[in-house]
Amino acid sequence: MEERTSGSRLTNADAARAQADETTAWRLESSFYDPLLSSGVRLIERNLIMRTLNKGASQGATPDIQSVETQALLGKVDYLLELLMASGNDSPIGCRFRITIKDVNTGEIVGLMSTRAMPEVGRTSRFVATQGGFKHETTTEVPSLEDFAHCLAEDTMFQLARGWELRSTRPREI
Secondary structure, eight states: OBOOTTSOOOBOGGGOOOOOOHHHHHHHHHHHHHHHHHTTOOOOOHHHHHHTGGGGOOOOSSOOHHHHHHHHHTTTOSEEEEEEEEEOTTSTTSEEEEEEEEETTTOOEEEEEEEOOOOOOOEEEEEEEETTEEEEEEEEOOOOHHHHHHHHHHHHHHHHHHHHHHHHHSOOOO
16 A cells, blocks of 8 residues: 555555656646635645644554544635546646545535646747748647646636635525
């Protein structure tokens, strides 16, 4: 068994999802977090709050991880964002993303999407003088890995905002 510190749960190594190499994962992660943090989102690191629960007192020989996680989250976070990455042949970077946003207090799913996080591609068009006359050239900007992560963050914020809007306009359950 292995424990991953990126916020995933304990899993059987044979059943684990295919992972991006470490530096690629770092680039995606930092480029995903940057727009969220720049927009004023307060991100809480799951593993840190689990470690600091009860001021680090032992949870016993074999703690119930889900119980520890729940205790750590309650009162500290409003939403739990789950981000999964899977291979996707229909994506230029070879992966698809699945985002689930859950209200920690109610258990309600506020946002859910599966996306390739396709950034808009910049194109420039110009005429160039040649010996045989003018030639039309079109240049297409190739999006970077960071552009895909920024797009994913924007899609995530849109889902969250949409969820808030829908929740504020419907009657509350009794």
